[in-house]
Amino acid sequence: MKIKxxxxxxxxxxxxxxxxxxxxxxxxxxxxxxxxxxxQVAIDLVRFTWIPLAVVVGYxxxxxxxxxxxxxxxxxxxxxxxxxxxxxxxxxWQYLVKEQAQYANEQQRLQNQxxxxxDYLKLWSxxxxxxxxxLQLLAENQAQVPSNDLQQQLQFINHQLELLLNYERLAxxxxxxAFKWLSVEQIVTPIIQEYSIFFINKGITPKLSFHRAQVLTxxxxxxxxxxxxxxxxxxxxxxxxxxxxxxxxxxxxxxxxGIGIASEDLPRVFEPGFTGHNGRQQQAATGMGLYISKQVxxxxxxKMTISSxxxxxxxxxxxxxxxxxxxx
Numbered sequence: 001m002k003i004k005x006x007x008x009x010x011x012x013x014x015x016x017x018x019x020x021x022x023x024x025x026x027x028x029x030x031x032x033x034x035x036x037x038x039x040q041v042a043i044d045l046v047r048f049t050w051i052p053l054a055v056v057v058g059y060x061x062x063x064x065x066x067x068x069x070x071x072x073x074x075x076x077x078x079x080x081x082x083x084x085x086x087x088x089x090x091x092x093w094q095y096l097v098k099e100q101a102q103y104a105n106e107q108q109r110l111q112n113q114x115x116x117x118x119d120y121l122k123l124w125s126x127x128x129x130x131x132x133x134x135l136q137l138l139a140e141n142q143a144q145v146p147s148n149d150l151q152q153q154l155q156f157i158n159h160q161l162e163l164l165l166n167y168e169r170l171a172x173x174x175x176x177x178a179f180k181w182l183s184v185e186q187i188v189t190p191i192i193q194e195y196s197i198f199f200i201n202k203g204i205t206p207k208l209s210f211h212r213a214q215v216l217t218x219x220x221x222x223x224x225x226x227x228x229x230x231x232x233x234x235x236x237x238x239x240x241x242x243x244x245x246x247x248x249x250x251x252x253x254x255x256x257x258g259i260g261i262a263s264e265d266l267p268r269v270f271e272p273g274f275t276g277h278n279g280r281q282q283q284a285a286t287g288m289g290l291y292i293s294k295q296v297x298x299x300x301x302x303k304m305t306i307s308s309x310x311x312x313x314x315x316x317x318x319x320x321x322x323x324x325x326x327x328x
Contacts, residue, residue, distance in 0.1 A: 010064050014057050021053050116272060120288055123273070124164055131156035151197045159231055166224055167292055173299050177218045181326060184247055185210040187219065191227050192245075195234060203240040210247045212328040215320050217300055225293045225304075229254045229316040232289060236260075236314065250325050255315040261308035269306050270294040 029042040067084055074081035080100060083093050131153040138149055169176060185208075192199070192206050199206060215222075233243050233256035241257040261269065268274045275287040290306070297304040301321060308314035 007065075010061050010068075013064065014060060017057065017060070018053075021049075025049075119273060120167065121164075123287070124160060128157060128160045131160075148197060148201060152201055155195065155197060159227075162224070163228070163289060163292065166296075167288060170292065170295055173296075177221070177299075179216055179218055181214045181216055182219055182222075183214050184252060187223050188226060188245055191223065191230055194227075195230060198231075198234045199243075202234065202237065204234065204237055205242045207242050207244045208246075209244070213247060214326045214328065216324040216326070217302075217320075221296050221300060225296050225318065226252070226254070228289045228293045229318075233258070233314070233316070250320050250322060252318045252320070253315055254317075255313060257313040260310040260312050261306070261314055262310055266306065266308060 025042070025046055028045060029039070031037075032039060032042050067081075070081040070084075080097060081093070135150070135153045138146075138153075188208065188210070192208070198204070230243070230245070233254055237243060237256040237258035243257075244253070244255040246253045246255070265274075269290050271287075272291040273287040274291075294304055297318060301324065303319040305317045305319065306314065307317070
């Protein structure tokens with residue numbers, strides 16, 4: 001701010017005090033005239049009070065100018081100004097301290113969020129390179145790439161792209177919901193068909209058991225969660241085993257008979273970026289699939305749990321509210 005602008009504001013700020021002094025002086029002069037008191041009394045009043053008034057106005061100008069300079073300097077240096085004198089300015093200063101603390105916390109939160117997103121993108125870019133590298137090797141070593149191998153690697157790529165896109169959509173989740181009554185079987189069956197190449201290549205048999213029930217949910221987001229759970233089950237299942245998808249009253253259970261999850265890893269499976277022992281062994285996991293699925297399920301108003309026994313298998317369970325279930 002320019003110096004002229006500083007002084008203009010400061011002088012305007014003194015005008016109420018000056019006008020008040022003039023008004024009181026005129027009122028005293030009027031009272032002297034009303035009661036027949038000599039005008040000399042009013043003149044003496046002005047003569048003996050204008051100097052204290054000038055001192056007060058000058059002090060206010062200097063202190064307020066210094067206060068403005070301190071605020072301006074602090075703003076340029078992005079720091080808090082010194083605590084000003086006076087209860088009113090002290091109150092504003094305390095409020096400014098609280099606002100700065102809230103701003104710093106918000107900046108820290110955004111930086112942490114950005115760092116996590118950057119870390120995830122690095123993991124994701126690494127994982128999506130794996131099927132691309134596999135396709136490149138297949139093309140280099142074979143004149144004709146088998147259809148099954150090609151489809152499987154393309155499914156890996158599609159799965160990772162869908163995971164990344166839905167991770168980005170989480171921030172605007174509530175604007176993308178459309179709740180309807182849907183049959184669980186109608187959601188699950190197309191997913192089994194979509195992942196049929198994985199079932200075939202690993203010799204895994206799907207076992208489905210549904211009752212005539214509908215759930216009140218968002219089709220796209222529930223489908224995303226179930227796809228993630230089925231994909232994980234296929235990924236960690238042993239060859240020539242089975243994968244069970246069962247509806248039990250108010251629960252949808254997806255159970256595999258695979259390598260299972262270590263007991264020390266179970267409490268952390270929903271943490272962002274956590275891959276656990278299985279992910280480290282396979283070196284092909286972002287640790288974001290279950291985290292995103294858990295966030296989605298929470299937003300849909302349902303619950304999700306994971307239970308597992310090492311070397312025996314894992315069961316992922318989606319628990320629906322009773323008000324969200326309708327038996328046909």
